[in-house]
Amino acid sequence: MPHSVMLINTIAAAFGLALVLGFAAARLRLPPLVGYLIAGVLIGPFTPGFIADAELASQLAEIGVMLLMFGVGLHFSWDDLLAVRKIAVPGAAVQMMVATALGTGLALWWGWPLGGALVFGLSLSVASTVVLLRALEAQGILESHTGRIAVGWLVVEDLLMVLVLVLLPPLAGWLGGTAQHPPAPPVHGAALGWAVAWKLVQVGAFVALMLLVGRRLFPWLLWQVARTGSRELFTLCVVATAIGIAFGSAALFGVSFALGAFFAGMVMRESTLSHRAAQESLPLRDAFAVLFFVSVGMLFNPAVLWDRPLQVAAVVAIILVGKTLAAAALVLAFRYPLNTALTVSASLAQIGEFSFILVALGTSLQMLPPEGASLVLAGSLISMALNPLLFLALAPLREWLRAHSAWARRLEQRDDPLAELPMSTDARYLARQVVLVGYGRVGRRVANLLATHDVPLVIAEHNRELVESLRRGGKAAVFGNAADPAVLIQAHIARAALLVIALPDTLNVHQIITTARTLNPQIEVAVRSPSAEEGRRIAQEAECTVFVAEDALAQAIAQHILQRNADRRAHPSRPAPLQSRI
Numbered sequence: 001m002p003h004s005v006m007l008i009n010t011i012a013a014a015f016g017l018a019l020v021l022g023f024a025a026a027r028l029r030l031p032p033l034v035g036y037l038i039a040g041v042l043i044g045p046f047t048p049g050f051i052a053d054a055e056l057a058s059q060l061a062e063i064g065v066m067l068l069m070f071g072v073g074l075h076f077s078w079d080d081l082l083a084v085r086k087i088a089v090p091g092a093a094v095q096m097m098v099a100t101a102l103g104t105g106l107a108l109w110w111g112w113p114l115g116g117a118l119v120f121g122l123s124l125s126v127a128s129t130v131v132l133l134r135a136l137e138a139q140g141i142l143e144s145h146t147g148r149i150a151v152g153w154l155v156v157e158d159l160l161m162v163l164v165l166v167l168l169p170p171l172a173g174w175l176g177g178t179a180q181h182p183p184a185p186p187v188h189g190a191a192l193g194w195a196v197a198w199k200l201v202q203v204g205a206f207v208a209l210m211l212l213v214g215r216r217l218f219p220w221l222l223w224q225v226a227r228t229g230s231r232e233l234f235t236l237c238v239v240a241t242a243i244g245i246a247f248g249s250a251a252l253f254g255v256s257f258a259l260g261a262f263f264a265g266m267v268m269r270e271s272t273l274s275h276r277a278a279q280e281s282l283p284l285r286d287a288f289a290v291l292f293f294v295s296v297g298m299l300f301n302p303a304v305l306w307d308r309p310l311q312v313a314a315v316v317a318i319i320l321v322g323k324t325l326a327a328a329a330l331v332l333a334f335r336y337p338l339n340t341a342l343t344v345s346a347s348l349a350q351i352g353e354f355s356f357i358l359v360a361l362g363t364s365l366q367m368l369p370p371e372g373a374s375l376v377l378a379g380s381l382i383s384m385a386l387n388p389l390l391f392l393a394l395a396p397l398r399e400w401l402r403a404h405s406a407w408a409r410r411l412e413q414r415d416d417p418l419a420e421l422p423m424s425t426d427a428r429y430l431a432r433q434v435v436l437v438g439y440g441r442v443g444r445r446v447a448n449l450l451a452t453h454d455v456p457l458v459i460a461e462h463n464r465e466l467v468e469s470l471r472r473g474g475k476a477a478v479f480g481n482a483a484d485p486a487v488l489i490q491a492h493i494a495r496a497a498l499l500v501i502a503l504p505d506t507l508n509v510h511q512i513i514t515t516a517r518t519l520n521p522q523i524e525v526a527v528r529s530p531s532a533e534e535g536r537r538i539a540q541e542a543e544c545t546v547f548v549a550e551d552a553l554a555q556a557i558a559q560h561i562l563q564r565n566a567d568r569r570a571h572p573s574r575p576a577p578l579q580s581r582i
Contacts (some may be wrong), residue, residue, distance in 0.1 A: 010052040011060070013043050014294040016285075022290075033352065034384050036290050037377065040297020047302065057295040063243065066261040067285040070242035073265020073338025074278050082147075086465050087150035091330040095153075095348070096160060098326040099125035101316045107372075110311070115172065116369050119362035121424050122164055123317050124324050124378045126157045128352020135347060139391060145462035146340045147495055149331075150347040159539065162259055162353045165361060172365040193394055205251040210263045214245070218264075219271030226273055235280045241268060242281070296356040299363070299430070304374040311371075315379035320386065324349045336464065337481065342398060346390040350383040351376070391426045420490040421476055428456045429476040431495040436502060437482040437512060439466055442528055443502035447475075483508035484514045494519045501527045513542045 021035030021042075041051040103121030112120070132154055137146045174415040218241055225237040242264045249260030268277055304310060324345040331341035359376050362368035421429070433456040436443055443459070449458050461467050470477035480487035482501075493499065499516050501509055511523055525544035529535035535546040 006053045007056050009050075010043075010056050011291070013050060013052055013321035014039065014060075014291055016059070017042055018294055018490055029388055031384050031387075032225075033128070033362050034381055036293035037297040037300070037381055041293070041296075041300050041302060042292040044298035046300070048288060052298065057291070057298060060288065061292045061360070064288040064290075065297070066243055066246040066257050067239075067281070067288045067407070068292065068353055069257075069259075069261040070246075070265040070268075070281070071278070071285050073262040073275060074269055074281075084149045084152040084463070084465065086148065087149060087331065087334045088156050089338070091327065091334070092153045093160065094157035094330055095323060095326045095353060096122075096125040096157060099318060099323045100155055102322045103315075106314055106318070112369060112372070113367075115367040116362070118374055119168070119358060119368050120372050120376065122161070123355040123358045123362075124315065124351060124379065125323070126161050126351065126354045126358075127154055127156065127323075127348045128350055128384070129154060130356075131350050131352055131387060131432065132347050135387060135391060139343075147341050148463075149336075149340065150344045153327075153344065153348065158354065161358070162262060162551045165357065166200075166259055168358075168361060169200075169365065172367055179295050202253045203259070206249050206260070210245075210267055214263070214267040215254060218245075219273075222268065222273050222277065224273045231280070235284070236274070237275045238268070238281045239284060256519065276293055284569075292353075293356070294358065299359070299373045300377040300381075301371075301374045304371060304378055308371065311375055312378045312382075315375050318350055318385045319379050320349050320390075321460065334464070339398060339399065339481070342394050346387070346394055349390055350387045351380045352384070355380060372568050421478060421492070422471075425476055429458055430492045432456070432497045433458050433476075433492070433495075434498045434500060435460060435488070435491045435493050435496045435516075436500045437461075438502040438504070438528075439463070439470070439477075440504055442504075443500075458496075460487050460491050481508070483515075485519075488512070488515055488519065493523065496520060499525045501521055501525070503528065504530065510541060513544060 017039035018036045022032035023035070024036035025038075026032050034487070036489065041047060043050055045051055100118070102122040103124040104117045107116070107117035107119075107120045132150060137515065201334060220238055222234075225233050228234075242261055245264035245267075246257045246260035249263070250257055255529045268274055271277065313421050328341040328345040328349050331344050332338070355376055359368060359373045363373055433459050434450060436447055436450075437460045439447065439459050439461045443461075447457055447459065457476065459467075459470060459475060460482045461470070461477060462481050464479050467477045467479040478487060478490045480490075482488060499513070501512060503509065509527060513527075516523055525542065526543055527535075527538055527542070527546050529538055529546050529548050532548050535548040538544065539546045
């Protein structure tokens with residue numbers, strides 16, 4: 001077959017099989033990612049039939065890595081990370097060290113060299129962004145505090161893995177791989193220190209350039225292209241920026257494509273058009289991401305399942321048991337409830353994109369043994385397939401632990417100074433006050449407006465760090481999930497005048513209202529709803545006042561227009577002053 005046609009055949013076979021198997025995986029309630037990986041197995045060199053061009057697939061996968069990391073950077077938020085930094089940063093770091101130690105120790109016991117064992121252990125330590133986000137969305141808790149902890153935890157894992165991708169090539173020779181092609185002799189001692197130091201200098205120069213110049217230049221460029229009104233030019237600008245920065249960073253600074261693309265997304269986020277950039281580039285990112293996962297599947301040798309079943313079982317145990325227990329223990333150590341610990345640990349009980357990127361890098365540097373890639377891929381496929389089942393088992397497991405374990409009940413009921421108002425709380429916050437559940441973007445604005453009118457307010461919030469900050473600012477706040485009656489009791493709901501539920505989701509709204517009305521039958525309730533349909537359901541079931549985002553915005557705009565018209569009629573010769581509604 002002509003080489004020029006082989007590219008088309010590889011893409012056609014990859015997309016066609018990925019579509020069929022991804023659809024089948026979705027119907028089985030599995031992540032479509034599982035189907036994409038199996039598609040790669042079927043067109044790979046280890047299975048009979050059509051074999052795709054591995055070299056072409058590898059180059060297409062590089063573009064997929066660039067666009068995947070560009071998307072991660074585009075959605076990276078320092079604010080979201082800082083909100084949960086006290087648990088996400090140490091938690092992710094310790095959990096990665098535990099999983100890496102388990103995987104590395106296991107590989108060394110099998111007789112692998114140190115470099116390959118370390119790459120293997122690291123690849124088992126980081127969860128899949130795609131699987132985690134979709135699992136949280138399916139549970140309806142992505143915007144909850146528990147969801148933000150899990151996402152922040154994953155962001156820290158991603159950042160640490162980016163650092164690993166930067167340091168691994170210069171350390172490859174020392175760890176028994178090849179730092180470059182043709183292979184260079186391994187460096188030791190001072191030479192190794194200089195090599196790592198020089199790599200960090202290159203990375204530092206690149207990061208400084210992107211933060212000082214890129215975050216101003218590229219958003220400006222995006223705005224100039226958007227002004228042309230051409231949609232295809234806008235999309236082209238986004239993609240060219242992602243791939244151009246990734247390639248330029250590798251050519252000029254010796255930085256990996258992955259890191260360059262990640263920072264391309266970060267600087268693009270500075271633009272007011274970042275949301276549109278994410279939307280416009282999404283189809284292309286998804287398409288090349290599929291090619292990346294297919295190319296990773298081509299590395300998998302199915303024979304490992306029957307040739308090394310005990311090794312596969314050990315890998316799956318590290319992912320599903322070792323990582324899960326480490327994450328749960330760390331969350332509980334930070335005095336979060338059992339439900340939060342179980343949910344966060346289940347979210348992280350799988351491996352994905354970064355594991356594949358690391359496997360591909362370790363293979364190219366000749367550090368990872370051939371069976372290493374297959375074992376990691378087997379662990380990934382099995383953990384992704386079992387992850388939805390873990391979420392289904394969370395509620396029964398939590399109830400079983402509460403019923404059969406006094407320790408679990410103590411975890412739910414243990415004393416916490418933030419779970420009740422201080423004894424020194426002013427009496428005005430204990431009667432006829434407003435109880436505000438949720439201190440996110442909407443709750444914060446409600447609280448600020450009430451404060452300007454000197455309305456006594458008690459805040460119930462599930463973010464421990466946020467409650468600590470509110471207490472330091474002199475505000476009355478209690479920590480905990482308001483679905484737990486103890487939290488509303490500590491907020492003195494029995495004597496409150498009004499309950500305001502400003503949560504971004506409606507998962508526990510009905511339970512919160514039922515508890516509040518049981519303790520205070522006369523209390524008025526106001527609820528934020530994300531949609532009109534959901535708002536109508538809540539209003540009918542709970543007999544409360546519901547505010548829907550679209551309706552509130554429409555009313556504010558209409559009120560503004562009516563006010564402007566009234567001003568013009570009263571003063572036809574005077575221009576109405578411009579006002580900000582932000």
